[in-house]
Amino acid sequence: MSSTTYPASYRFAAPASTMSRSTRWLVIGVIAAVASIAGALTSPQMFYRGYLIGYMLVLGFSLGAMALLMLGHMTGGNWWMIGRRVLEAAVGNLPLLTLLWIPLWIGRHALYSWMDPAFVNSHPSVLAKAGYLNDHFWTIRAVIYFALWNLWGMALRRGSRQQDDNAAPAVWQRLKVWSAPGLLVYALTLTLAVTDWVMSLDATWFSTIFGMFFIISQLLSVMALMIVVLCSLREYEPYDRILGPEQLHDYGKLMLAFTMVWAYFSFSQWLIIWAGNLPEEITWYLDRITGGWQRVALGLVILQFALPFLLLLSKELKRDARKLMPLALLVLLMRYIDLYWIVAPNPFPGSDAAAHHLTYHWTYFAAPLALVSIWLGAFFRYFGSRPVLVVTEPMLPRLWEKSHGH
């Protein structure tokens, strides 16, 4: 387009309220963290589980954001252009997440039965995996995952910062060159990471779709988070000019697609294990559909799939921020419930029996609240420190003009 309707010196600063939001979340985070530490001292096994639930949730925000960011570098799209800095701020939390992983390392013996040699020796199927599933290799692998994630996170953010000042085609090209293999690295490392950190909570169980399931769960989480953040900023410049019903429609469509894929992968895993009905596989589901857990499972089917799916079929709802935003909040809540349903029923180290009756411990709330709040605090701080749009983006003036006409 020949002319831009925004001044060339316009920097698209984030709304001033992002900094106070950051402070508010950090305060909540610190209070919840203090409560969590009390939980860690009194009931460590429960605390670490709660921490793992929260950790997988916030890790999903950052890694899912990195995946969408790289996907956007490959494909483009208005939704991506508008939400890009939200995704980058989420990726900016990867160093923080690296630090926040340390408590999991400290608590690994309270989390994983297979850390105990006595357990390994008494379970032949776990003994057979001991070459992979052992304390040292588990730690080394985690170091590799974080090295790769941080490397890609840094490369993507560095390129993006350069784009603010200089639109040299080489920078755009370099981001594409990082993104294509990055998607592959993300899929492979995440599959291994969730196998290590979540699937191995029940070391005798295995499912090959588990990694794929977490990938789509993360994409769904970050899409819902992006919708909530953008909708909450829709009154402020520049979003009041570029975040119209058409853009919201795109976000709604993507959330619908991710909701459906989430259901598809969840059901695939269930159907294959149910049809096989083998003792080493089916027990994982038996632990989760008996003793009260079936109510959580049914809640997931209805509130994570059926309700959002049916509501998102409506075009009106997808185009209306006041309706889309509460639905995205529901999706975020259900992401937490889903992780709770996956993590909490596992057998505790030192006992072979699963948590047969529906259990909810207050640290399952406190630890995730602390992690989510601290994550959001850091997120808003990073988000508020930079222009909210890439000013040199060649497609930006077109979007700006298009929305101006309405």
Added chain:
Amino acid sequence: MTNHGTGDEPKLHGVVAEYTTPDGLLEACNKARAAGYRRMDAYTPYPIEEIADAIGFEKTRVPLLTLCGGILGGLSGYMLQYWVNVSAYPLNIGGRPLHSWPSFIIITFEMTILFAGITAVVGMLTLNGLPQPYHPIFNHPRFASASRDRFFLCIEAADVKFDVADTTRFLQATSAVDVAEVAD
């Protein structure tokens, strides 16, 4: 102007204005709607999302038809399997109950997609009145460029507010590069 009419007064399809930019077309559509015209159509080389609103395109019934098709497909898929497995050929497979709903879901899902997809395509064609071997808009001498680089707005003679002279003048006042009458 092309004239395929036989009498002294050829029957008109409408008045067609030609634009070189999508913005020009969009502006004219908005003006025409504001002026009270309702029966009009826009022709562009590529989809322009805002046009549908600008020419006052009403809600289509395709989504509703698709939903009905999907529900019908899902129900028939499920019921077929229920009938086969429970009544027609009740076989014991791996000790599972005859009505093993989880294993029915895939076929149900596929049938939902199939029926919804077919209903959407057939419904869209039917509601659009396609296939249509003849359309008067092609009487416009340069209409072929609507699939290349030109944008057309046709205000149809069927509009209650339509008047050849008035409408022509109205369209000439927009950024049109050419305004022509098109025979029916």
